[in-house]
Amino acid sequence: MRVPAEARVDLDAIGHNIGVLRERAGGAEVMAMVKAEAYGHGLVEAAGAALAGGAGWLGVAKLAEALRLREAGVAARTLACVLVPGEPFADAVARDVDLTVGSPGLVAEIAAAAGRAGRPARVHLKADTGMTRGGAAGDDWAALVDAALKAEADGLVRVVGIMSHLACADEPGHPSIARQVAAFTDMAAFAEKAGARPEVRHLSNSAATLTLPEARFDLVRPGIATYGLTPVPRVGAFGLRPAMTLVADAALVKRVPAGSGVSYGHTYVTDRETNVAVVPVGYGDGVPRHGSNLLEVLAGGRRRRIAGRVCMDQFVIDLGDDALAAGDEVVLFGPGERGEPTAQEWADALGTISYEIVTRIGSRVPRAYRGGGA
Numbered sequence: 001m002r003v004p005a006e007a008r009v010d011l012d013a014i015g016h017n018i019g020v021l022r023e024r025a026g027g028a029e030v031m032a033m034v035k036a037e038a039y040g041h042g043l044v045e046a047a048g049a050a051l052a053g054g055a056g057w058l059g060v061a062k063l064a065e066a067l068r069l070r071e072a073g074v075a076a077r078t079l080a081c082v083l084v085p086g087e088p089f090a091d092a093v094a095r096d097v098d099l100t101v102g103s104p105g106l107v108a109e110i111a112a113a114a115g116r117a118g119r120p121a122r123v124h125l126k127a128d129t130g131m132t133r134g135g136a137a138g139d140d141w142a143a144l145v146d147a148a149l150k151a152e153a154d155g156l157v158r159v160v161g162i163m164s165h166l167a168c169a170d171e172p173g174h175p176s177i178a179r180q181v182a183a184f185t186d187m188a189a190f191a192e193k194a195g196a197r198p199e200v201r202h203l204s205n206s207a208a209t210l211t212l213p214e215a216r217f218d219l220v221r222p223g224i225a226t227y228g229l230t231p232v233p234r235v236g237a238f239g240l241r242p243a244m245t246l247v248a249d250a251a252l253v254k255r256v257p258a259g260s261g262v263s264y265g266h267t268y269v270t271d272r273e274t275n276v277a278v279v280p281v282g283y284g285d286g287v288p289r290h291g292s293n294l295l296e297v298l299a300g301g302r303r304r305r306i307a308g309r310v311c312m313d314q315f316v317i318d319l320g321d322d323a324l325a326a327g328d329e330v331v332l333f334g335p336g337e338r339g340e341p342t343a344q345e346w347a348d349a350l351g352t353i354s355y356e357i358v359t360r361i362g363s364r365v366p367r368a369y370r371g372g373g374a
């Protein structure tokens with residue numbers, strides 16, 4: 001390896017995971033969510049692997065992410081979910097990006113842009129079924145449906161989707177789940193009665209795709225499971241394969257005396273003469289500083305806890321009397337096959353979710369791709 005650290009991304013694992021999700025989805029189509037650099041795995045590469053694995057659609061949060069896919073030559077159906085007024089909607093329409101709309105104001109703006117682009121915008125109407133985030137609820141739903149169908153009658157938009165998002169799908173049995181599924185069924189039926197003819201109704205994230213057959217509708221939108229991490233670790237792993245392995249080469253190994261204070265603040269002090277290694281990744285690369293004196297890594301075939309504080313660019317591990325050479329590989333997290341921690345294990349130690357562990361690995365860490373996803 002010629003870089004201090006890299007995130008190895010197994011594209012075949014992404015393809016495999018899409019296969020698992022397609023099976024779970026029954027006959028529903030799969031939209032692979034590739035927002036936020038595909039949860040840190042690399043937007044364009046992960047999108048290619050997901051499509052090769054059988055995803056029919058791509059989903060992103062921001063319009064800029066969708067336009068980047070188009071610039072990279074990715075032509076698959078792509079939905080942008082989180083939009084604000086004033087975005088370049090005419091570009092989106094010209095480049096065939098599907099748009100999520102949750103208010104009549106946004107419908108009007110997108111319809112005007114479609115007029116300029118000279119073709120109808122494809123929109124997905126977002127219902128708020130109980131998440132209380134984006135989308136329209138109550139009377140606002142009727143107003144949104146009305147605005148969209150009027151713009152459709154004018155030839156400016158085409159209502160291709162009706163969608164919502166679940167708040168507690170990762171807590172099996174949570175009473176809000178059934179309420180949201182029922183509300184979504186009703187709200188979609190209301191729009192269809194008013195004249196909407198959507199190609200796809202969609203509600204499910206990864207947790208719902210894996211555990212809630214009644215929430216599949218026509219399309220599912222798995223994100224985290226695409227990357228092999230389960231949103232419901234207590235329920236199971238579902239045969240998913242984690243796609244990311246974060247590795248770094250030891251920068252330096254040295255012998256230090258007992259009583260040596262390690263890293264900023266001397267929050268770790270060696271209790272005997274020992275070997276320490278410097279690992280050249282830090283919070284500037286996305287290793288959480290809250291992991292100081294807490295997270296484990298695999299070095300020389302053994303688990304070692306981070307000794308002292310995580311710095312911006314590096315941290316230290318205490319090897320005891322074990323030998324490790326500068327340049328030897330340290331595995332921070334991965335699928336766990338070699339004994340390294342998983343992203344889930346890091347998340348559990350930190351009181352967060354695996355999503356945050358992989359997504360925060362920054363652009364300073366090069367991605368190295370393996371496989372092709374098919």
Ligand SMILES: *Cc1c(COP(=O)(O)O)cnc(C)c1O
Nearest residue numbers: 033081205206207221222223224
């Ligand atoms: C991120 C996102 C998803 C995927 O959620 P996961 O829990 O990662 O599967 C699905 N739908 C929408 C609208 C999203 O923003």
